[in-house]
Amino acid sequence: MAKVTVSLDAELVVEAMVLAGVGNPQDAVELVVRDYIERGHRTEARTATRDEALREVDGKPRNVEG
Template sequence: MAKVTISLDSDLAIEVMLLAGTRSPQDAVELIVRDYLARGRRTDARTGDAADQHLLDRPPTADEG
């Protein structure tokens, strides 16, 4: 896998390290990005995407409230 180098403000790097519970800023940022992407995938799985728009166009049934 290709690597990318990114510069961050030291205060931001420290906050990310504390949030992720790591001692390495690189590990912390990687964990945060992976979590962000996974969270986005879970949200898409729950709410669908633009291709699922037709499901929202129907009125709710009595069971759905």
């Protein structure tokens, strides 16, 4: 896999290290980015499931009263 070098503010990286519970800045930033991506995928999956359920409800023919 290709690698990318990014310069970040030291305080930001230290905060990421504390939150991730790791002592290596590289590992901390990688964990934070991976978690962010996984959350996005979970959100997309929940939204897609809800949208599909709404389509099923809206797609059924309605009985016309009158």
